[in-house]
Amino acid sequence: MTHDFEKLTQYAKSFTGLTEEYELLLKEVGPEIIPNLKSVTENFYAQLSLIPETKSYLEGRIESLQAMHTQWLEGLFTNDFDTGYTESMYRVGDVHVKVHLPVEFMSGGMTLINNQLIPLVVGLFHSDSEKCTKVLSAINAATGFSLLTMQQSYQEASIAEELEKFLKISGMSKVLFSNLAAAYKD
Amino acid sequence: MRSDMLTAILNELNGTSADIEASGVISTDGLMMASALPADMDEDRVGAMSAAMLSLGDRTAQELARGGLEQVLIKGSTGYVLMTHAGDEAVLTVLAKPNAKLGLIFLDVKRASASISEMI
Numbered sequence: 001m002t003h004d005f006e007k008l009t010q011y012a013k014s015f016t017g018l019t020e021e022y023e024l025l026l027k028e029v030g031p032e033i034i035p036n037l038k039s040v041t042e043n044f045y046a047q048l049s050l051i052p053e054t055k056s057y058l059e060g061r062i063e064s065l066q067a068m069h070t071q072w073l074e075g076l077f078t079n080d081f082d083t084g085y086t087e088s089m090y091r092v093g094d095v096h097v098k099v100h101l102p103v104e105f106m107s108g109g110m111t112l113i114n115n116q117l118i119p120l121v122v123g124l125f126h127s128d129s130e131k132c133t134k135v136l137s138a139i140n141a142a143t144g145f146s147l148l149t150m151q152q153s154y155q156e157a158s159i160a161e162e163l164e165k166f167l168k169i170s171g172m173s174k175v176l177f178s179n180l181a182a183a184y185k186d
Numbered sequence: 187m188r189s190d191m192l193t194a195i196l197n198e199l200n201g202t203s204a205d206i207e208a209s210g211v212i213s214t215d216g217l218m219m220a221s222a223l224p225a226d227m228d229e230d231r232v233g234a235m236s237a238a239m240l241s242l243g244d245r246t247a248q249e250l251a252r253g254g255l256e257q258v259l260i261k262g263s264t265g266y267v268l269m270t271h272a273g274d275e276a277v278l279t280v281l282a283k284p285n286a287k288l289g290l291i292f293l294d295v296k297r298a299s300a301s302i303s304e305m306i
Contacts, residue, residue, distance in 0.1 A: 180216055
């Protein structure tokens with residue numbers, strides 16, 4: 001399946017309000033925030049390990065997951081939010097589907113991350129309330145952008161997975177299913 | 187040429203009983219190979235739906251240990267839809283009136299599907 005990542009990028013930006021100004025601001029404050037992100041990740045996984053439903057997905061792989069997570073968090077303050085980033089987040093969503101991660105883990109996880117980042121930003125920029133507000137809004141837009149693009153893939157991959165299952169159960173070939181769908185496209 | 191011969195078999199089938207209103211030969215991928223359908227009936231939909239139903243019937247017979255599928259029969263308030271394999275690569279679908287004598291139709295359809303199977 002081919003995807004129009006440029007279209008998805010613009011769609012995600014229009015929903016999350018991730019503007020060029022916010023992208024520049026994230027890069028500007030990155031050097032102050034990045035040194036703290038390892039502990040944000042550690043706290044995030046500590047919280048996940050307290051949730052019975054998420055615990056089983058973490059066992060035996062917490063270190064590698066933490067490394068990837070920190071790298072992604074740092075990327076929020078260094079990357080361009082372009083089609084390349086959108087595609088990479090889309091692939092992350094794909095991986096989540098393949099390991100059968102429940103869909104709510106992504107929005108729940110993003111909430112936990114924002115909960116960690118808010119006090120960090122307030123601590124760093126409290127003396128300049130205008131800047132502090134802008135940084136918080138920019139982070140919210142960036143994490144929202146990431147969530148939306150991941151979920152887009154999740155939704156499509158979930159549908160594809162269900163379709164595979166349906167075809168297997170019904171005995172229908174993909175060609176027959178396509179012909180059936182084409183016959184009812186109007 | 188083959189399509190004409192298939193159409194001839196369908197016309198003959200439709201002519202065997204006034205209860206048969208329409209018929210079609212469809213590939214197992216759901217594409218119409220030959221048909222004798224009323225003008226207001228969408229060939230693509232009849233084709234795809236018939237192949238899909240027969241495929242589901244195959245799986246149902248298999249899952250519920252009913253042996254190899256012989257036919258799928260659907261009864262609606264205004265008539266019947268009968269689907270059967272015509273060889274390994276085709277489906278024969280027949281639409282019949284609600285008061286149709288099914289025994290005769292089954293027999294005619296069986297003969298027609300054997301002829302279609304030989305031709306394909």
